[in-house]
Amino acid sequence: MINVGFYYRVKKGHEKEFEDTFSGVLDHLKRNYKGFKDAKLYRSVTDPQEYLIYSxxxxxxxxxxxxxxxxxxxxxxxxxxxxxxxxxxxVFQVVNE
Incomplete structure (x- = not known):
């Protein structure tokens, strides 16, 4: 298994749009990409324009x-x-021992 972190800085005023788009993309990935397991969206508490998608x-x-x-x-x-x-x-990869 691997995990991928995507780091974004969203233009001011577009935060809700970014969050809504993430939800749509997540649904698309779950329905259409066999190797995709899940993703979470995180928002910085110190800078609300910074986001991390952890997949x-x-x-x-x-x-x-x-x-x-x-x-x-x-x-x-x-x-x-x-x-x-x-x-x-x-990209964070889990190495099997």
């Missing part, structure tokens, strides 16, 4: 299939209208 995937291949999909491209294109700067992400 769980069965494996790296499942995540890679998503990030090359048209759905991902559509979401990132839309996101450019409400996100400040460039989002970042980190």
């Amino acid at each position: 769980e995937w069965e494996d790296m291949d499942s995540f890679r299939k998503f990030i090359v999909s048209q759905a991902y491209r559509d979401t990132t294109s839309y996101g450019k209208t409400i996100i400040e700067g460039r989002p970042t992400h980190r």
Whole structure:
């Protein structure tokens, strides 16, 4: 299993829109991407424009299939209208011993 953290800074006044969009994307992922397990949206208590989406995937291949999909491209294109700067992400992989 891997976890991916997506870090965003949302333009002021677009916080609710970002949260609502997350809900729609989450529903889409659950219905359409076999390797997707779940995701949570977190908001900073010190800066309400900063968000983290923490997602769980069965494996790296499942995540890679998503990030090359048209759905991902559509979401990132839309996101450019409400996100400040460039989002970042980190992959956390569980290593089986």
